[in-house]
Amino acid sequence: MMNIETAFAADGPLATAIPGFAARPQQLEMAGRIAAALKDNGVLVAEAGTGTGKTYAYLVPALLNGGKVIISTGTKTLQDQLFNRDLPTVRAALKVPVSVALLKGRANYVCHYHLARNLIDGRFQNPQDAVHLRAIGRFMEITQTGDKAECPEVPEDAAAWMYATSSRDNCLGQECPDLKECFVAAARRAAMEADVVVVNHHLFFADVMLRDEGMGELLPSCNAVIFDEAHQLPETASLFFGESVSTSQLLELARDTRSETVAAARDCLDLIEATRKLEKAARDLRLSVSTDNARFGFAQMEDNKPFQEAVEILDTELAEFGAIVETQAERSEGLANCLRRTQELQEILARWIKPENTDWVRWVEVFSQSLSLNATPLSIASIFKRQMDGHPRAWIFTSATLAVGKDFGHYCRELGLHWVEPPIDTAVWGSPFDYPQQAVLYAPQNMPEPNSPEYPDAVAKVAFPLIRAAHGRTFVLCTSLRAMRRIHELIADDLAREKLDLPLLIQGEGSRTELLERFRRLGNAILVASQSFWEGVDVPGDALSVVVIDKLPFAPPDDPVLAARIENMQKNGRSPFMEYQLPRAVINVKQGAGRLIRTERDKGVLAICDPRMLTKPYGKRVWQSLPPMRRSKLESEVVAFLEQLPPPASSG
Ligand code: SF4
Structure with a gap:
């Protein structure tokens, strides 16, 4: 069997088959650790900074190891990207005879039974639903997979899909008269037969761990589970x-x-x-x-x-x-x-x-x-740990943002991984990018208290000189919708006053995908958005040079689940702030910061306006957890850094 070193070697199969591929030392090391965990049925929690090449670092050992592997991603975007791009590329390069399957949640597949029932019942909210439903009926006759993403006539978010798909609740399973033709059952059979199955965390918890009908055998039959974007697991697991x-x-x-x-x-x-x-x-x-x-x-x-x-x-x-x-x-x-x-x-x-x-x-x-x-x-630790028990298999948890400094304690406690015997392996691989050269972390001085009414105005004041110096190309990420709207309004005023013709976008003007597409295409835009934009956004290249974060993103303590967890930790003599709230906020900031530098050519400024970065002892823990950017408190330095960047193509 080919070993990891050979696969990643300068004259190895990956370098030969993939144009521009060059293994990075971090990538090779990570792949080696994952291969070892797969071999020993171990548990590895690994943070790999942006640009490490972590996808190949787990795909290569997963494909070389043999046995059945489930790969679970946080987002559908990454799921599709893995299945359509990365997996076929690596499989072809390594020339391994591995079968792969993409499995989505049941709501993605047409359900023969409910579609037929609802076509007969014929009661819809509006005529559009009836038109769509008939189109889905025609699609059902010709599709091989029943995957709604392949039905061009009906948008994926059309209400009619509700009448044409099944839910865990209403599926008849083995009793269904349409079981033979059922697309969900077919997709699940394909997943059972494949060597590598790509799922997402929602599906993993809803169906695989909780063993929805026809899925009961999937987890027991696999030798390894690899979670990418694993920082999302505690949240998703709580939900399910x-x-x-x-x-x-x-x-x-x-x-x-x-x-x-x-x-x-x-x-x-x-x-x-x-x-x-x-x-x-x-x-x-x-x-x-x-x-x-x-x-x-x-x-x-x-x-x-x-x-x-x-x-x-x-x-x-x-x-x-x-x-x-x-x-x-x-x-x-x-x-x-x-x-x-x-x-x-x-x-x-x-x-x-x-x-x-x-x-x-x-x-x-x-x-x-x-x-x-x-x-x-209140805690999912024991439930998750129980699900991991049983048949021995390897568990890999990886993401660009899992640790606070090099500490995984909070993450392991949340998932019950600290109880695993023998103790689990953890590792951090920093980004290979030259952060001191490529990026500046800006913590402005003299900011008002984050809860004061004038705070959003102060954030807009910090943001505007950076926007001007960078010719747009800015994300302003806000922790509340109210702050988002206020900051947007103030930036619009500033742009008008200075007659700067830069496109200003705000979350909600279109779908997330559309907005991001516009942002990339415009090349000199400013996007003011809330936290939902922080994750999974990829704008490599010149279109993004500044990320402004208004406040450290502590989850609102009035969230009922968080409030109960805090109270419970206090009752047990633990410090919810240090053990739970701060680590979560740090992971969030790291996600926001990760939007800025996506390749070794990107340059930019991360401005964290929150005065607690400078005044509180934990501010240090936040910046120490971020990549090693150059730090500055001075607007003039930051503006000078931005002014020496090449201007965006679209602004001439
Ligand atoms: S088995 Fe379930 S999903 Fe499949 S056709 Fe029947 S009701 Fe629909």
């Missing part, structure tokens, strides 16, 4: 190890039950009536809270009478609904499935109303159209 009942789930249940009744129990008018009552109870629950897009802890809702009453009514209606469905459940597989779902939701709702477990946090999330009642474990 918790439980929730949402009004949209209830509406979906009512809708499915109605179409099943029309198909198999048309004479049972009581059931049709019960679906309407259930829908009303779900809608009333949503309407009982007047706020949009907010989260509340259970205690905050205790005095909210309309909400409490709506939950009670829902509980009663769901029970009555269940009793009627039960009388009809034997008439079809579809109705039997509706009964099972009703009972599951009843149980979750009952546990939410009267919890059995004090280690869970109850909270409510309100969206514009729906509301969910959630319960999240």
Whole structure:
């Protein structure tokens, strides 16, 4: 078998087959450590700075090692990029006979059964849905995979997909009359047969770890799991190890039950009536809270009478609904499935109303159209660790941002990795870029307190001279939407006053992908955005020279899950700030900073406006965790650095 050194050698297969490929020492070392972990069924937590070439560093050992490997990414973008670009490239270069499969969540595949049911039922919110649904019907006849990304006539986010795909709740699984043609089942069979399966973290937790039907054997059969963008795991795992009942789930249940009744129990008018009552109870629950897009802890809702009453009514209606469905459940597989779902939701709702477990946090999330009642474990460490136990296999956790300094303690504690025996291996490989030459970390002096009302104005004042010196090419990343809007307004005023013709974009003007595409294309734009832009954004080259971060991104302590975790740590005599909040903020800043320097030719300035960078002892921990950029507190120095950069192509 080819070894790692040979694969990465200057005259090796990668260098020969891939134009411009040159292995970096960090990459080779990382690949060696991963190969060792794969061989010994070990656990490796590895941070690899931007430009290390970590993708090849895990793909090469994964492909050479043999055995079955699951690779899980944080985002669908990276998932597609791995499957369509990196994996085929490395596989062809190494000439290894390895079969690969891409597996997406079930909501990405057309469901024969529900599409047919809903076409018959024919009740849609608007005529567009009906048109789309018929187009999906035609697509279903010709597609090989059923993957909605391949259906050009219907946008991926069209509402009609809801009627044409399945959910874990409503899939009939082995009982389904369409099982033979089922695309989800086919994709899962392909994943079972492949040597390398590429998934994303959501799918990994929802289906692989929690063993959705037909997925039960995937994890047990694999020899290694590699998580890329692994810094997202604690968040994603919390989401999936918790439980929730949402009004949209209830509406979906009512809708499915109605179409099943029309198909198999048309004479049972009581059931049709019960679906309407259930829908009303779900809608009333949503309407009982007047706020949009907010989260509340259970205690905050205790005095909210309309909400409490709506939950009670829902509980009663769901029970009555269940009793009627039960009388009809034997008439079809579809109705039997509706009964099972009703009972599951009843149980979750009952546990939410009267919890059995004090280690869970109850909270409510309100969206514009729906509301969910959630319960999240205070800690996912023991649950995650339990999932890792069993059949021995290697676990690799990698990302550009996992450690605080060289310390992985917070990450390992969150996932229970500190309990693993024998103790796990950790490693940090810094970026090969010449940061002292390529980048400046700017911490402006005399900033007001971050919570003071004049703070956003002060941030705009810091940002503007940098924008001017860099001819645009700036991201301003804000920790709140309000600050984002205010800073955008002030920068617009400054641009107008100085008659600077630079395109100014703000998050929300288009989809994230569109905005980023415009930003790249314009080449001299300014984008003011919130935290959701911090991650996974790649703008290599000249279009981005300045990243301004308004405040250290501590998660808002009023977030109900965070608040409960903080309280719990305090009760146990631990320091939530040092053990949890600060490490998370550091990881976040590192993500934001990582947007700036993507290649060895990029140059730029990272401005962190938060005065706590200079005044608090932990400020030092933040900058010490960042790549070794040159540091400055002086605007004049930073402006001079930017002024010597070549001007952007688009500004002439
Ligand atoms: S098995 Fe599930 S996903 Fe497949 S066609 Fe049937 S209901 Fe749809």
